[in-house]
Amino acid sequence: KAGVTQTPRYLIKTRGQQVTLSCSPISGHRSVSWYQQTPGQGLQFLFEYFSETQRNKGNFPGRFSGRQFSNSRSEMNVSTLELGDSALYLCASSFTGGTGANVLTFGAGSRLTVL
Amino acid sequence: SQKIEQNSEALNIQEGKTATLTCNYTNYSPAYLQWYRQDPGRGPVFLLLIRENEKEKRKERLKVTFDTTLKQSLFHITASQPADSATYLCARNTGKLIFGQGTTLQVKP
Numbered sequence: 001k002a003g004v005t006q007t008p009r010y011l012i013k014t015r016g017q018q019v020t021l022s023c024s025p026i027s028g029h030r031s032v033s034w035y036q037q038t039p040g041q042g043l044q045f046l047f048e049y050f051s052e053t054q055r056n057k058g059n060f061p062g063r064f065s066g067r068q069f070s071n072s073r074s075e076m077n078v079s080t081l082e083l084g085d086s087a088l089y090l091c092a093s094s095f096t097g098g099t100g101a102n103v104l105t106f107g108a109g110s111r112l113t114v115l
Numbered sequence: 116s117q118k119i120e121q122n123s124e125a126l127n128i129q130e131g132k133t134a135t136l137t138c139n140y141t142n143y144s145p146a147y148l149q150w151y152r153q154d155p156g157r158g159p160v161f162l163l164l165i166r167e168n169e170k171e172k173r174k175e176r177l178k179v180t181f182d183t184t185l186k187q188s189l190f191h192i193t194a195s196q197p198a199d200s201a202t203y204l205c206a207r208n209t210g211k212l213i214f215g216q217g218t219t220l221q222v223k224p
Contacts, residue, residue, distance in 0.1 A: 004158075033212065043159070043204065043214040056211040090158050092212075101147050101166075102208050106158030 002027065004107035006091050012113045018079040021110045025072050025093030031055075032074040033104065034066060037088040046089075049074055050096075078112075086114045117142050119207050121215035128195060129223055136190040136218045138205035144183045145207035150190050153202045153217065162203075163190075195222045 005024040013019050025032050033056075034046040045058040049068035066076040072093075078085055088111050092104035118141040128134050138148065146167050151159035165172045165181045165188065172179045178191040192199050202217040 035214075042216040045211050045213060048211055058211070088156075092158070101164055102212055103149065103161050103164060104159075104212055105161070109156075109158050111156075 004091055004093050004105055006089075006107035006110050008110060009108065010111045010113075012115060013081050014115050015081055015083060017081050018077060019081060019112060020075055020077045021089055021091075021112075023074045023076075023091030023093075023107060025074070025091075026105055029093035029095050029105070030072055031094045031096060031102075032068055032072065033092045033094075034074070034076050035090045035092065036060070037090055037109070038086075043090070046076065081114045083114050086112060088112075117145070117207065117209045117213065119205060119213055119215045121203075121205060121218045123216050123218070125219040125221060127221045127223065130196060132195055134192040134195045134199070134220050134222070136203050136205075136220065138188040138190065138215055140186050140188075140207055144186065145209070147208055148179075148181055148188045149206045149208075149212070150177075150179055150188075151204045151206065151214075153204060159204055159214075192220070195220075197222050197224050 007022045031050045033048040036044045048056040052068045063079045068074045088109045090109045092106040120139045149164045150162045153159040163179045165179045176193045180189045202219045204214050204217040206212045206214045
């Protein structure tokens with residue numbers, strides 16, 4: 001079956017712009033999580049969506065937002081981009097998420113560079 | 116807060132040797148610990164999950180242990196190969212999956 005698909009794979013933006021990243025989970029997976037990965041901070045949890053509802057949120061400013069559609073596809077948006085937002089943004093899906101044995105399947109990521 | 120820590124220094128070993136990576140956690144024991152592998156420019160890939168009541172889990176050349184007394188998990192790769200070179204991440208579930216910083220393993224031929 002198809003894996004987790006993230007688009008775009010690479011993008012360059014300038015400070016102050018906004019960006020929208022897209023994630024298509026594995027068919028049948030209802031939970032989608034987003035992570036930011038930088039060399040200094042490692043993998044940082046952004047948020048998790050399940051059945052179109054945000055179920056968990058990490059410690060990121062309100063400029064970072066997301067949503068999930070009825071087909072489980074998810075988007076995340078970053079407004080008023082800052083240089084520090086340059087990172088690899090990873091989306092991961094799982095069947096249920098939550099506190100169970102929540103094994104994640106990751107996409108290849110979207111590499112965002114802010115100039 | 117529930118933290119998970121890995122040795123951020125790279126681990127360099129010779130081909131054929133056993134690589135051992137460490138993951139330490141704070142506060143209460145998680146019900147599960149997971150290990151992932153990440154290659155440069157790619158997303159992490161799930162390797163193994165070990166439950167709190169399991170002392171050890173194996174998969175081919177991989178072995179994971181879970182010591183709730185030491186609050187530690189060890190990840191072993193036996194007969195290591197250059198293709199095992201990657202960053203290895205451990206993770207705990209606190210309602211969301213929290214990852215350690217990862218340890219980069221370099222296996223030299």
